[in-house]
Amino acid sequence: MDSTDIAIVGGGAVGLSAGIALARQGWRVVLASRGPVRRDGRTIALMDGSVRFLEEIGAWEALAPHAAPLASLTIVDDTGGLFRGPPVTFHAGELGLDAFGQNVENGTLVESIARVAAATPGLELRDALMTGLSTDGTHAAVALDTGETLRAGLVVGADGRASPVRVAAGIGSRPWTYEQSAVTAILAHDKSHHDTSTEFHTRAGPFTLVPLQGKRSSLVWLTNPARAEELAGLDPEAFALAAEQQAHSMLGAMRLDGPRGVVPMSGLSVDRFTARRTAIVGEAAHVFPPIGAQGLNLGLRDATDLARALGPAGGDPGAPERLARYERARGPDVRKLTAAVDLLNRSLLAGLMPVDALRGAGLLALASIGPLRRIVMRQGLGAGR
Template identity: 65%
Template sequence: MTEASAPAQDPVRVDVAVAGGGAAGLAAAIALSRQGWDVAVIGPTAPRRDGRTIALMDGSVRILQQIGVWPALEPLASPLVTLTIIDDTGALFRAPPTSFQAGELGLDAFGQNIEAAPLTAALAEAADQRPGLSRIDDSAASLRTNPDKVVLSLKSGRRVEAALVVGADGRHSLVREAAGIRAREWSYTQTAVTAILAHERPHHDTSTEFHTREGPFTLVPMQGRRSSLVWLLAPEKAERVAALDDAAFAAAVEKQAQSILGAMRLDGPRGAVPMGGVTVDRFAGERSALVGEAAHVFPPIGAQGLNLGLRDVAALAKAVGPVGGDPGAPDRLAAYDRARRIDVRSRTAAVDLLNRSLLSGFLPVDIARGLGLMALSSIGPLRRFAMRQGLGTAP
């Protein structure tokens, strides 16, 4: 029998199809499967090690505990006990360094830092162990929605039918496009250089963020005397820094860090990622919901990226509810959309404003930013409110 005359495969039928095999998509699939839904994750899970880590704030750790995956992740993580911000813009008006202690909120740590690739791999392993959850190592080529179901046509020729599709397929989301959800995209004149480094002095579980004229330069603690780097630079400078050999690269990082951790050496992969942003006009459409970077993208400031995506996951699981009825019903998706609007939009606007204020060099903007940091440093209730907001915790 020739391939052309072979009978077509029967479609895979599930309650929920999750498009995207990254961390947000896997977490969504696990959360929904734990509620009894039959779930399929569509997308390859082959995370690339490029020196990126994820600072999982306390609220995100709690979500991962709730969906049963934190025990597998905890051995890979390093606590974030102190967060320090240093104004290194060279502005005429600069606030003194500002530090926040987890103990001020009665916590042992603000969160946990974990390398991105092992995080995704551990989530994939947890997904493989879930009954009622299957993973399809393929990609969606097209999809169509109607009032009764969603049909995804995969690149291999297979089809998947579901009552709900979750778009966790990144900033160029096919699910978002098919659902007719409008997105606004923009770019920054910045590239994030990422790396993992070993250093001479202990970090004391402190994450240090230098605010520079090109954007934040952040060192986040890892296990042992190691830290991960996120360094936002103008694209031309980022290209030059990325081209340095390992020893020269480590020396450049040490200099930019004002040698607070002593001599450095490269201790893992490094990468470079152009910076941009995405925001959407709604978070759900007909039988469709967006999570993670399909719904929001912004620079790595304040550790909000995947933390916001995990809050998407928690809100979606709550809106869809335990097994029973229709997971893609309009009222459930409307509840999810309402739940995410204020959180996502306020944080996207705040991060965008802070990033642009660093790039501006306009004196009144420098003064406003400096006064804001001074207020955070000296006004106790404001400090605690800001810390809880950063954690994704209600005030």
């Protein structure tokens, strides 16, 4: 039986980042994962705090040449309701920043972090899947499909929304679904995006264009499942025209410039973030629609807070007091943001006049009250915790 300080299950961006951060603190870490990175037109808008975390673990330098800055964020009420609010634009300069963050293709992000992980002393990557997990008062045992068993002081579940680690640890979860799917794509367009991400709030959900390098943007288009499948089945020219029309030709003529994907929308919350000798991060701990570019950023905050809770290597990484610090750090942040995103998404789908009026009043307040707008921006960056 192999022995290590920490075993991480799952090799996405959050699991890899957590592995690097913990290994850099001196812990012996083994990360088990399998499967190629899938490219489906998804990009990740990394907020300023996430960029700084990736800088700290040495992963940003290789990513920077592939990223596009997000200098402004615009929300447009495109619901057609009677009480539509005005467009609201958040400028990074209001917070003294050059950009809120950087947008990069998901595949490029994971591949770049994986290269850093492979070169990190103290972090071992294994091509394996977990088949079983047991814990006792002193250690956890992770069974792998290679026939090996890992003995660790702490197991970190970074294994996605279905999370075998979460299930095996007995951490309760509450999943839900939306009558929505997200169509993802990369588009080229005739006009400059001026480093501005634009989120149109429609009755079917947000339609979001996030800048990439040059005259290119990534698209996340939430709509009903039947419409999503219809869009995914269009030929490239027809799809690009549909996106251009939905964007009110804001960026001029559009062309498909990469793969497309369709992702059913769902949500998930958990009862707790830790169990005996176990912690969960990323989508093992929280899932919600891609509104406000918060999903992966929240997962990277999980990795940051887990590293802080464990501290420099020494002693028992799965000690109750260390896990309690992580629980205290993540609980309020995750639950607050999950509730806010879920409420906003459901308010778009509701189509009720009182709800429209409240949402319109909120946008009006953000447009006209500078201090309130800056508070919301800091919350979105994770700076208001």
